[in-house]
Amino acid sequence: MYMQKLVHFDKADGVATVTIDNPPMNVLSSQVIRELGEVFSSISEDPEVITVILTGAGQRAFMAGADIKEFPQWLHMSKEELKEVNLQSHKVLNQIDDMEKPTIAMLNGITFGGGCELALTCDIRIAEDHAQIGLPEVKLGLFPGGGGTQRLPRLVGEAKAKELMFLGDPLSAQEAKEIGLVNKVVATGEGMAAAQQMAQRIASYSLQALTRIKKAVNEGMELEFNEAIDLEAEYFAGVFQTEDVKEGVQAFLDKRSPNFKHR
Numbered sequence: 001m002y003m004q005k006l007v008h009f010d011k012a013d014g015v016a017t018v019t020i021d022n023p024p025m026n027v028l029s030s031q032v033i034r035e036l037g038e039v040f041s042s043i044s045e046d047p048e049v050i051t052v053i054l055t056g057a058g059q060r061a062f063m064a065g066a067d068i069k070e071f072p073q074w075l076h077m078s079k080e081e082l083k084e085v086n087l088q089s090h091k092v093l094n095q096i097d098d099m100e101k102p103t104i105a106m107l108n109g110i111t112f113g114g115g116c117e118l119a120l121t122c123d124i125r126i127a128e129d130h131a132q133i134g135l136p137e138v139k140l141g142l143f144p145g146g147g148g149t150q151r152l153p154r155l156v157g158e159a160k161a162k163e164l165m166f167l168g169d170p171l172s173a174q175e176a177k178e179i180g181l182v183n184k185v186v187a188t189g190e191g192m193a194a195a196q197q198m199a200q201r202i203a204s205y206s207l208q209a210l211t212r213i214k215k216a217v218n219e220g221m222e223l224e225f226n227e228a229i230d231l232e233a234e235y236f237a238g239v240f241q242t243e244d245v246k247e248g249v250q251a252f253l254d255k256r257s258p259n260f261k262h263r
Helices: 030-044 068-074 079-098 114-120 148-156 158-167 173-178 191-203 207-220 225-239 243-253
Strands: 007-012 015-020 051-056 061-063 103-107 110-112 124-128 132-134 184-186
Touching: 007 030, 015 030, 015 191, 030 079, 051 061, 051 114, 051 191, 061 103, 061 114, 079 114, 103 114, 103 191, 110 114, 114 132, 114 148, 124 173, 124 191, 132 173, 148 158, 173 184, 184 191, 207 225, 207 243
Parallel strands: 015 051, 051 103, 061 110, 103 124, 110 132, 124 184
Antiparallel strands: 007 015
């Protein structure tokens, strides 16, 4: 039986736009997880893609959370089986988080539970002003199992993260911006234009530099400060071995725009 694809992507000018299209609310079903893994694998190996935008189809939801219709079957699983199922989805979320290209989540509506956790795997979040963002799992007797307990406190601090998860209430886009959960809020309907504009600016720079920024930040966050500085020095020395750094410096001296080849 042919299953309709729920995750699509297209690319232009160095930017890949990934759209989750699982109507009506773009929930994170096991099929969506699998297809996200496949799409991000192919994008990460595509030399034409420098930056990625991730969004949901329509105006109602980026992603309204996990597919709760799948939960009843989990109630009959052993603890070991359930942990294995959970770690399979973590594998895809980590893959997106660790991808060596900058990622922007464009939150175009409800971003709850697994949707919020998916957005947290991206480097930058832009929200349309009607978006609501939260982790309501506690209301089902559950708690966030897609990295929310780990990524959210690293982003907004321990106390605020616990408050959001203990209460389960959503934040408005503006409130999410105030605590640093969202980078930028734009009017409804303008999110994709804002995300494209930012993505294209990023894509005009060298992927060699962008990748090292991302790795230095992500890996450095987990290290002691002095070790992290050593890591930065390692990546800084590495970037000077690239063709793009020669082009960037020469372009500056020539007072012209650089033409980066991402090598």
